[in-house]
Amino acid sequence: MPVLINNVVFRDGVQVMRVDLHTHTEVSHDCRTPLRSVPAWMLRTNTRALAVTDHDQQRGGPELARIVADMGLDDRLSIIPGEEVTTSEGELIGLFLQERIPPKLTPEETAREIKAQGGLVMLQHGFDPLKRYRLRPEATARIAHQVDIVETFNSRLSRHHWNHVAAAWARERGLPECAGSDAHTLRDIGEAWVETPFRVIRTPESLIAALREGVVAGRWTHPVYAYGRKQWRTLNGRFRQER
Template sequence: MIVAPDTGRSARPGWVRVDCHVHTVASGDAVTTLDQLAERVAAHRIDVVCLTEHNHLDGTAERLSRAVGARVVLGEEIRTGSGELIGLFLNERVPYVLSAREVVRRVRAQGGVVCAPHPYDPLRSGVGAELDGMCEAGMIDAVEVFNAKVADQEHNRAASRTALAYGLPGTVGSDAHDPAGIGAAYVEMPDFDGPDSFLDALRAAERYGEHRPHARRYAR
């Protein structure tokens, strides 16, 4: 179940508020600066930001955490031959337009997590019809079950059904490309200290989100 965002309170003690899918100017098609991200993160009481720049890894988690004023999980939204995948907990960039299988191999070689973002939205480059086969092959660690930029909620619901069918945890993200989109979606989950505990904590997560039509996609 998705509940409307609530910025009037912080996450409960021992839990963190996490936006699992965020872009900045480093993506090339977004306009949010790190200073603007820091302002919005503070305003919406977000504790952890997964920075998932398009085909780009910008800096280190430690440096970006200091700049943003919240913990940063370093990630990348990677274009593959099958559609986009997100790698989280990365320390090296994964090149784009490799096969999905090779991208998964490179993400996991770093100890990272593979997530399928907006898999069924035809307006975004998700893996779509290939998601079932990838889940069956054990290539996917988590599925984005709510993306705030997906207009047709049936596409989000379909992602949620797939995650449930394969016993995979679900992520939630604003997919913000501008400051106004930040805070549109997040999870509240038990705190975590690495990829494995991140996935475990997601299973207990509470999901918050709303569609933000004004957080449009910018031309690259």
Template sequence: MNNRYKIELHVHTKYSHDSILPFWLLYLKCRICKIDYIAITEHNNIAGAKAFKKYCEQRGNKVNVIIGEEIMTNSGEIIGLFLKENIPSGLSPENTINNILKQGGIVYIPHPYDKKREKTVLLERYISENKEKIHCMEIYNGRNISNEYGRKQEQLAQKYNINGVIGADAHTFFEIGRNYMLVNIRPNSAIKFLKAIENKNIKMSKCLNFCHYLTKIDKMINFIRKGDIDGFCRIINKKFRKFM
């Protein structure tokens, strides 16, 4: 009988602007939930993934880290997995995808449909134009607040014949270990990852709505830490406008 490896994709830590999740707590939750492979995909940097990989290596490689980055293009977000170098934000989707491929990485489309996060959703025209270069797409995202979004995402993956994956999109301790895949092949390279996800079992859990509120608090904490009072005020003003 083949071994089963638990993979959790699309995870943020204190290296993202909207998370304060510390490494020790993430590592503890990974061990409790028996996560074998975790893809750290900070916003616009690979520093967090590289740092957490080193953290896990110092503890005996009981948790294996996939180096990733969630990159904001000029038309929505794209994730790169198995990266070696940081990819800058603000590029076109095509240039971002080509940069991922130059590194031998995996092109991964996160939350391709989400009405609550439209600013970060990659426009469908770019999925259509680059479908031959896209390796996988989320058919479910742990932060989708509506089941409709998951159905639409699965339809998009089928429409463009792109392999579907489950993305945790975890920013907090509470979200780790709730959305993952079980595979028979150890996904320790881009090629093996693609082979592994051809035959997978998936575990999906309903969005924890309160985690969206925690993320807003985390953003404010990070603004305060950096001394960015303008950023802090923008969030406060945005919340107040909803009640006016």
């Protein structure tokens, strides 16, 4: 059983943390989560490493990293700059990006752009056929050799079954597995995670090592319920701001 001491979680005497590699913020067109609200929620949920993967935008990660540093938390929280890129055949995530990657490139071109920046290519959404922007199966097959990490738990898939399919695909190729909340509200952040021994993550190599030592877990939410909850949380947040 985990033990909580001064907001730090230990398991078998080892400090552990959660890693969520698929989140959205106010930088995304479909999300209103303020960047300044994220650090406190990360501490509250023990999500000590977070990838900011806004839709076709990269600036959210660096902006959040500056906020974390200004708060004196950069030795406790790790922010990974990323982007959920809209390719010509569906979405693909790049992690550790130095600059924005434009949309509508081919999947192969997008993967090459990610690698050129020293980043990691992450395949998200599993193989869910009902995910509107999932990478098409034929594109996934073509870039399989370029994938570095596979999201094997996404909280927003139509069925949990597709997470299992993604896990099998990753294990066949010996690829690291990760989890992503696909958060579009603040309270969604950390609903899917890899639990791993605590460390500060600054490089692709340190992330891969953390994932290899971790365990994938999370809470799956039916997308219809998740959409309704998102609308409620958004409206509730606006109401509180206006009071």
